[in-house]
Amino acid sequence: MVKGKDDKVKEERMKALNREIVEKYPGEKIIVGYGDLNSPIILIGEAPGAKEIEIGEPFVGQAGKHFEEFLEVLNIKREDVYITNSVKYRPTKMNPKTKRLSNRTPTNKEIDIFRPYIHEEIKIVNPKIIITLGNISLKAIFNENLRIGEVHGKLMDIEIGNVNYKVFPLYHPAAIIYRRELKDVYMEDLKRLKKYTNFF
Secondary structure, eight states: OOOOHHHHHHHHHHHHHHHHHHHHOTTSOOOOOEEOTTOSEEEEESOOOHHHHHHTSSSOHHHHHHHHHHHHHHTOOGGGSEEEESSSSOOEEEOTTTOOEEEOOOOHHHHHHHHHHHHHHHHHHOOSEEEEEHHHHHHHHHOSOOOHHHHTTOOEEEEETTEEEEEEEEOOTTHHHHOGGGHHHHHHHHHHHHHHHTTO
């Protein structure tokens, strides 16, 4: 498929944005967004884990398995969406027992630092819907103390750069591993989301 002028502009804008992030954090392995820059759907996760750092893409490894199920329910392909994370590097802590690095929840400061980048990604892709996965991406988008337990499965609005976007918050797929009782709620939310994505 021949790329149009707008596609090339989007690509250049995203490359410049990614370059800026990488240059700002030379000591970190940065995982930038991935996927179709013309997608009507942006998915925003939390932060890369060890497998994402190893492979260099968001939502792979254990998180990727749940993500594939998520895409299957919605009947969309991975390459047809744009995927990114709220924080672009892996937040870690030292496990005192094993002396190994393990994942930790991003701090408010880390979320705040990367928020302008997330907003810029949204402006470049210009999706019809933004799907947030979990509390961190919800906070990254809205900069408010919203809780996923209160707003999951509800279509919301946000204005970014004078453009109004639809946001659909979901529990993070990984949360289902630790809280099996959320599985039914999560599947119901996906069915609700599918009613919107079917129009794209």
